[in-house]
Amino acid sequence: MYALTQTEKKIEDEVFRIYAVEAEGKIIMDFTTDREFAEKVVKLLNENGVEINHAVDVIEDLVY
Numbered sequence: 001m002y003a004l005t006q007t008e009k010k011i012e013d014e015v016f017r018i019y020a021v022e023a024e025g026k027i028i029m030d031f032t033t034d035r036e037f038a039e040k041v042v043k044l045l046n047e048n049g050v051e052i053n054h055a056v057d058v059i060e061d062l063v064y
Helices: 037-049 052-063
Strands: 001-013 014-023 026-032
Touching: 001 026, 001 037, 014 037, 014 052, 026 037, 026 052, 037 052
Parallel strands: none
Antiparallel strands: 001 014, 014 026
């Protein structure tokens, strides 16, 4: 099961909250500053039973 997690990153003296997908206690990919979008991605991964080895590909397809 996938979960939403967040970290803060400082870039050129500005702090950003970055959202990521986590599974099995590991961050799979941090990819957005938009919490609502990140929640939708996590929901999509969980509802469709996406295998962990395909999660990055799915996220990349949604983001890029």
